[in-house]
Amino acid sequence: MRAVVKPGMHGEELLKQIYFYHARIQENAHLINIKYCVGDSTANRFGRTRFLPSSAYNMLDSIFHWPIDPNRPESGICPVVVVGHARSNVFSILSRTLGIGLWCNRNQAGLASLAYMNGFQYRDPHTACNDAAMTLFCAIQMVLPAHLKPANGEDGKNPYTALGIRSLQDIIDDIEVSSKSQAWSFGTDKFCIRCGRKSHLHFVSKKQKCSFKVKYEHCAVSQKEDLQKAARGHITKNCIFFALRGPEVAVSEEDVATGLGQVILKD
Ligand SMILES: [Zn+2]
Ligand SMILES: [Zn+2]
Secondary structure (H helix, E strand, O other): OOOOOOOOHHHHHHHOOOOOEEEEEHHHOOOOOOOOOOOOOOOOOOOEEEEEOOOOHHHHHHHOOOEOOOOOHHHOEOOOOOOOOOOHHHHHHHHHHHOOOOOOOOOOOOHHHHHHHOOOOOOOOOOHHHHHHHHHHHHHHHHOOHHHOOOOOOOOOOOOHHHOOOOHHHHHHHHHHHHHHOOOOOOEOOOOOOOOOOOOOOEOOOOOEOOOEOOOHHHHOOOOHHHHHHHHHOOHHHOHHHHHHHHHHOOOHHHHHHHHHOOEOOO
16 A cells, blocks of 8 residues: 555545455365354455465565565555554554564454444455455554544435445445455465366356265265265365364375375366
C-alpha cells in the first residue's frame, strides 16, 4: 500500500492501494476447519488465491520487503505496520518467525462488531484474506478524519447517494472486483486437495470437480463403513482422519508412497 496525496471519502484512494495475497499452504490445504472457527477457504473475496509449499518463506520475505523506489534500492523498503484484531498469539508467532519486535495491547475487538461499526458487511469471515482485508478496512476508517467518513442512515443505507458520495460498502464491492486482477507469482494458482495434482482445483462446481481415481490405504482397510467410503475421496497424505488422530494412524513413508502411487487417471 502506497501513500496518496488525498485519501478520498471513506479513504477510497488509500483502500485502492491495498495489494491482497491469499496464500494456502499445499501440505495442509486439505485441513478445513469445520469445528472451531468455521470458514470456507475457497470463499476468498479479495485478490487471488495461490497454493505454496510450506518451504516458501521467500514469499513472506518478499511481501515484507517492498522497495520504496525499485529504481533506487538505497532508498530502502516500505515501513511495515502489522494490523490485527484479537491478536495475542498471532503477534508472538509473527515476532518469532520474522525475527522482529511487535507491540500489542490487549484489546480483543471482534471483527464482526468492527465491520458493523464502520458500516460495511461482514462477509465470508474466517477465510484468512477476507479477515485481513476487513481488519485493514476498519483500521483505515479509524484513522480517517470524521469529515471523510459520513455515516450511514438509520436504515443502514447511504444518505448521500444523490450527492454522488459513495458508501464504504460500494467502494469495498468495487475493490473485490478490481483486486481479482492483482497477479502474484509464488506457488501455483491450482492445487487439488483431493489428489494432490497442481493442474486443477478440487471443486469448481458440481459439474467440474476432481475425477481422478484415488484411494487411501488406512481408510480403505478401516472397520468403519463411512471411512471405507471416504477412502476413494483422497490420497493417503491428504487424509483428515490421519491428521485428526495423528500417531494412532501414522503412515510410514512407504505407505504414503503407495497411496500416491494409486492416484490414476480415470480413463
Ligand atoms: Zn484432483
Ligand atoms: Zn482417509
